[in-house]
Amino acid sequence: MASSPIMMISVLSLFFIFTANARVFPRRSLLDDPPAVNNFTFVCDPSRYDKLGLDFSSFGFCDSSLSFPERAKDLIDRMTLSEKAAQLGHVASGVDRLGLPPYNWWSEALHGVSNVGPGTQFDKVVPGATSFPNVITTASSFNEDLWKTIGQAVSTEARAMYNLGRAGLTYWSPTINVIRDPRWGRTVETPGEDPFVVGKYAKNYVRGLQDVEGSENVTDLNSRPLKVSSCCKHYAAYDVDNWLGVERYSFDARVTEQDMLETFNKPFEMCVKEGDVSSVMCSYNRVNGIPTCADPVLLKDTIRGNWGLHGYIVSDCDSVKVMVEDAHYLQDTNEDAVAQTLKAGLDLDCGQIYPNYTESTVRQGKVGMRNIDNALNNLYVVLMRLGYFDGNTGFESLGKPDICSDEHIELATEAARQGTVLLKNDNDTLPFDPSNYKTLAVVGPHANATSAMLGNYAGVPCRMNSPMDGLSEYAKVKYQMGCDSVACKNDTFIFGAMEAARTSDATVIFVGIDLSIEAESLDRVDLLLPGYQTQLVQQVATVSKGPVVLVILSAGGIDVSFAKNNSNIKAIIWAGYPGEEGGRAIADVIFGKFNPGQKDQIYPNLSIQGDK
Ligand SMILES: *[C@@H]1O[C@H](CO)[C@@H](O)[C@H](O)[C@H]1NC(C)=O
Numbered sequence: 001m002a003s004s005p006i007m008m009i010s011v012l013s014l015f016f017i018f019t020a021n022a023r024v025f026p027r028r029s030l031l032d033d034p035p036a037v038n039n040f041t042f043v044c045d046p047s048r049y050d051k052l053g054l055d056f057s058s059f060g061f062c063d064s065s066l067s068f069p070e071r072a073k074d075l076i077d078r079m080t081l082s083e084k085a086a087q088l089g090h091v092a093s094g095v096d097r098l099g100l101p102p103y104n105w106w107s108e109a110l111h112g113v114s115n116v117g118p119g120t121q122f123d124k125v126v127p128g129a130t131s132f133p134n135v136i137t138t139a140s141s142f143n144e145d146l147w148k149t150i151g152q153a154v155s156t157e158a159r160a161m162y163n164l165g166r167a168g169l170t171y172w173s174p175t176i177n178v179i180r181d182p183r184w185g186r187t188v189e190t191p192g193e194d195p196f197v198v199g200k201y202a203k204n205y206v207r208g209l210q211d212v213e214g215s216e217n218v219t220d221l222n223s224r225p226l227k228v229s230s231c232c233k234h235y236a237a238y239d240v241d242n243w244l245g246v247e248r249y250s251f252d253a254r255v256t257e258q259d260m261l262e263t264f265n266k267p268f269e270m271c272v273k274e275g276d277v278s279s280v281m282c283s284y285n286r287v288n289g290i291p292t293c294a295d296p297v298l299l300k301d302t303i304r305g306n307w308g309l310h311g312y313i314v315s316d317c318d319s320v321k322v323m324v325e326d327a328h329y330l331q332d333t334n335e336d337a338v339a340q341t342l343k344a345g346l347d348l349d350c351g352q353i354y355p356n357y358t359e360s361t362v363r364q365g366k367v368g369m370r371n372i373d374n375a376l377n378n379l380y381v382v383l384m385r386l387g388y389f390d391g392n393t394g395f396e397s398l399g400k401p402d403i404c405s406d407e408h409i410e411l412a413t414e415a416a417r418q419g420t421v422l423l424k425n426d427n428d429t430l431p432f433d434p435s436n437y438k439t440l441a442v443v444g445p446h447a448n449a450t451s452a453m454l455g456n457y458a459g460v461p462c463r464m465n466s467p468m469d470g471l472s473e474y475a476k477v478k479y480q481m482g483c484d485s486v487a488c489k490n491d492t493f494i495f496g497a498m499e500a501a502r503t504s505d506a507t508v509i510f511v512g513i514d515l516s517i518e519a520e521s522l523d524r525v526d527l528l529l530p531g532y533q534t535q536l537v538q539q540v541a542t543v544s545k546g547p548v549v550l551v552i553l554s555a556g557g558i559d560v561s562f563a564k565n566n567s568n569i570k571a572i573i574w575a576g577y578p579g580e581e582g583g584r585a586i587a588d589v590i591f592g593k594f595n596p597g598q599k600d601q602i603y604p605n606l607s608i609q610g611d612k
Pocket residue numbers: 039101102
């Protein structure tokens with residue numbers, strides 16, 4: 001395969017076990033859960049107990065003079081086995097007679113509060129949240145402060161949404177799998193191919209999401225307060241989704257001990273040890289034959305034992321079911337799978353196997369109560385650290401004005417600017433001086449990109465600024481799509497784009513891919529621009545009156561060596577998937593308001609905590 005000028009490509013080492021499995025696992029069905037919108041302030045509110053007709057003072061788990069583990073034990077000891085089982089899925093039912101409300105553990109905040117998890121929703125009360133660039137873009141800034149600052153902004157919006165009853169407190173982000181092949185469909189979610197950079201990103205984003213100012217260094221990590229809870233996922237050796245029939249639910253990654261330590265473990269180790277993350281998620285795949293969520297060496301010994309996790313381990317959604325139904329691991333029954341995973345150290349099932357089969361597993365003598373109580377303890381201590389039981393977090397005043405604030409929108413723009421990569425700039429063609437370029441041909445399938453800029457695991461953005469919007473601030477724009485979509489199945493629209501290029505002072509061509517080409521459950525088979533996009537670029541470049549700038553929107557690398565060699569194309573920019581303010585950021589780079597070669601430059605008017 002061709003090599004990419006954008007990314008160094010690691011040797012393909014993972015695609016050698018082929019297991020055909022035609023069934024597409026219905027992960028999305030979990031999204032049909034009823035949203036668990038919190039309609040109370042905190043559990044141990046005496047007036048709540050009065051209204052429920054329960055005697056508040058009799059519940060030791062509400063006694064704030066005890067430690068969190070002691071209070072969690074008190075709560076768990078009051079539950080029957082069936083009540084315990086009902087708390088072990090991502091939809092925890094709560095226990096009415098104890099005044100324990102239901103809780104949905106599944107919220108997501110990969111690059112802004114997302115509505116992919118059913119614990120979070122947008123509606124009239126909260127119509128949108130700041131949608132930052134996708135992680136592969138933000139990572140390209142190599143700016144650790146920026147990564148942390150974005151985490152802080154996201155957790156502020158998440159807390160505000162929680163106060164408004166529209167979000168949870170437990171966020172299953174970030175994704176910190178190392179990219180081993182740029183064709184992986186989830187490249188967009190990750191900080192890249194370098195285990196150390198990925199680990200640094202993890203540490204900073206997790207600290208931004210979780211840390212409560214002033215308590216970063218609390219020594220008793222079971223009591224350290226959390227702004228929101230973050231989760232590093234998906235552990236481990238997970239980096240193939242669906243590649244020519246090889247798919248994640250049945251994939252068995254064969255990994256050497258050296259590769260495990262140096263590549264796959266490293267970011268997770270940094271996430272736990274340096275980030276003090278409060279959750280880790282195990283993946284769908286197997287490692288050397290064993291499903292990751294059932295492997296005590298990976299979970300109990302490594303994450304909790306060697307690295308010292310203070311928090312809970314959650315399965316990817318339906319991982320336990322996948323063990324039984326897709327991997328057919330040891331011909332397991334549901335009860336076998338519950339026993340193996342609980343003993344391995346899995347605390348929470350994103351799914352329904354734990355709630356449905358824990359009781360029968362105990363009845364069959366396959367697992368002891370100690371494993372169940374341990375799991376619940378890990379879960380409740382995290383909720384206590386979040387202030388879910390006691391309130392009084394200091395975040396109560398956050399509300400609507402803290403979501404989509406001007407400051408956060410500016411931070412999203414700045415992140416997109418800093419994540420932009422200049423790949424070619426012959427004869428210092430960029431930046432453009434606006435007085436020399438009064439008309440711009442803005443062409444290509446991404447010239448008016450909107451939702452494509454948001455990538456995956458996005459929520460509803462505050463607003464949207466497309467490339468055309470951004471460039472219109474600097475020059476008169478002639479817009480032509482050039483293709484009907486990124487698939488660009490025919491050359492019908494190329495003529496219009498050529499015409500615009502012939503009659504403008506300069507041409508900016510926006511090409512690339514989107515989630516129809518690279519996505520979760522969708523790996524690519526090559527690195528080329530789809531359909532007639534290459535032809536569009538070549539033909540437009542041949543006839544353009546002024547200099548041509550090529551802008552690529554993608555997560556995984558695209559082979560643009562044809563454009564690097566083309567002397568009519570003066571500049572090439574990779575913008576990743578730059579988030580809701582992407583157009584403005586790209587225009588600022590093209591017209592010199594921001595220099596993408598100067599990675600340490602911080603936008604001077606930015607005054608958000610944590611930034612320089
Ligand atoms: C609050 O949540 C409880 C538990 O889900 C539910 O029974 C009750 O109806 C809800 N109240 C409101 C006002 O939504």
